[in-house]
Amino acid sequence: MTQPKPPRKDAARNLRRVMDAAAELFAERGLDATLEGVARRAGVGVATVYRKFPDKEALVEALFVERLSRLTEIAEECLAVPDSWEALARYMELICAEQAGDRGFGDVLISGAFGIERIVRARDSLLPLAIEVLGRAQRDGHARADLAATDLPLLIQAVGSIAAFTRDAATPVWRRHLAVVLDGMRAPGATPLDGPAFTPQEIDAATQRLYPAKR
Amino acid sequence: MTQPKPPRKDAARNLRRVMDAAAELFAERGLDATLEGVARRAGVGVATVYRKFPDKEALVEALFVERLSRLTEIAEECLAVPDSWEALARYMELICAEQAGDRGFGDVLISGAFGIERIVRARDSLLPLAIEVLGRAQRDGHARADLAATDLPLLIQAVGSIAAFTRDAATPVWRRHLAVVLDGMRAPGATPLDGPAFTPQEIDAATQRLYPAKR
DNA sequence: GAAAAAACGGAAAGAGTCCCTCCGTATTGG
DNA sequence: CCAATACGGAGGGACTCTTTCCGTTTTTTC
Numbered sequence: 001m002t003q004p005k006p007p008r009k010d011a012a013r014n015l016r017r018v019m020d021a022a023a024e025l026f027a028e029r030g031l032d033a034t035l036e037g038v039a040r041r042a043g044v045g046v047a048t049v050y051r052k053f054p055d056k057e058a059l060v061e062a063l064f065v066e067r068l069s070r071l072t073e074i075a076e077e078c079l080a081v082p083d084s085w086e087a088l089a090r091y092m093e094l095i096c097a098e099q100a101g102d103r104g105f106g107d108v109l110i111s112g113a114f115g116i117e118r119i120v121r122a123r124d125s126l127l128p129l130a131i132e133v134l135g136r137a138q139r140d141g142h143a144r145a146d147l148a149a150t151d152l153p154l155l156i157q158a159v160g161s162i163a164a165f166t167r168d169a170a171t172p173v174w175r176r177h178l179a180v181v182l183d184g185m186r187a188p189g190a191t192p193l194d195g196p197a198f199t200p201q202e203i204d205a206a207t208q209r210l211y212p213a214k215r
Numbered sequence: 216m217t218q219p220k221p222p223r224k225d226a227a228r229n230l231r232r233v234m235d236a237a238a239e240l241f242a243e244r245g246l247d248a249t250l251e252g253v254a255r256r257a258g259v260g261v262a263t264v265y266r267k268f269p270d271k272e273a274l275v276e277a278l279f280v281e282r283l284s285r286l287t288e289i290a291e292e293c294l295a296v297p298d299s300w301e302a303l304a305r306y307m308e309l310i311c312a313e314q315a316g317d318r319g320f321g322d323v324l325i326s327g328a329f330g331i332e333r334i335v336r337a338r339d340s341l342l343p344l345a346i347e348v349l350g351r352a353q354r355d356g357h358a359r360a361d362l363a364a365t366d367l368p369l370l371i372q373a374v375g376s377i378a379a380f381t382r383d384a385a386t387p388v389w390r391r392h393l394a395v396v397l398d399g400m401r402a403p404g405a406t407p408l409d410g411p412a413f414t415p416q417e418i419d420a421a422t423q424r425l426y427p428a429k430r
Numbered sequence: 431g432a433a434a435a436a437a438c439g440g441a442a443a444g445a446g447t448c449c450c451t452c453c454g455t456a457t458t459g460g
Numbered sequence: 461c462c463a464a465t466a467c468g469g470a471g472g473g474a475c476t477c478t479t480t481c482c483g484t485t486t487t488t489t490c
Binding site for chain 2: 168173181190
């Protein structure tokens, strides 16, 4: 019933060091950061990293599954905001901020992180919430009617790409561009959005192409 | 005075094949495409590629310098459009379209393509034109006053990133998001853009970090 | 406080990638 | 037909990154 074994003291300390270092390094450099880099920053050897996590995917999973559920929380909190436009704007802003602060997290969202099951599922569970947040703002006449829910992740990704590109600058300039996007999402839309929006399946397909295609 | 030597027939044919293949492959896969891939698509050996161009950079330069000056043309044509908003909208759209149709070109714009002199210079000559296009629309009260010229390349990059991400889909969905952005650029802006815009130097710094940092 | 158990570090194996060169063979043009 | 020119593709060289191996050190247990 009780834990079979209490872990050794140095092992516990190193696990924390590794996770902290990985969180930092992935935040700065994205998922491309190497495990050797993680080890160096943690002040341990690579083997120690591998003793804690069987491979890189496991480390990524350990770090980001929790953070993804944070996004779900954000969405749910937004649904509780009385003003439906306020809710939509906050939803966009908070998600962009998460990405802007952590390049690795942005990679996870866009790529599905090597297709890790739990991560992909967690990410996919976000769309229904987006539908609700957007739908409410549309029903109230705050958000333009021709926006589709699938436009949200794409617009978020667009702002996120600015955040990634300008990451090392002093100013979080992406907020300016998010403001532009938000104004563009307001009703009434001056320029009609022509052409069909993406289906959720098309979004999935795009993320999946990302991994096999790249590295 | 005349060309010292007319080139051999097969050499001429292969030069064209290589350039065509490279244009295609870079368009599809970006600057990461390998020269072996180019050779394969051209139906020649790698050595032939290297006989035509001393190295990869030279090939990239040959392909994209011309295309960059096309962007200058676009900007100048836009300056000739009477309606200043129309001009700005067209400017944004045409540049996005160029990127959307050619992933390599997007890479060139964002990364400066290995820092190749002529390419960087050509790209930098674009900003003054953007200033004019934007300034005119602002003076006429069409574009929101709190936009800075440096916001344009960043917004273009944002839409471009959607185009890159959704490249393989049937629908050019990025047009929807460009429309959103354009509406957000209209005056009056509902959400104020707070925080300073980027300086041109900050943009340069960001592009330069891109290459050394990555590969 | 010593021996057993657990964990450690860093070198290096292994698997890729990609750029570019070499050289024996083929094509071209006079 | 032969000299000049160009060709193909194997492979050298230089990375990079993940993962394993093993002799050494630290911790725990008695």
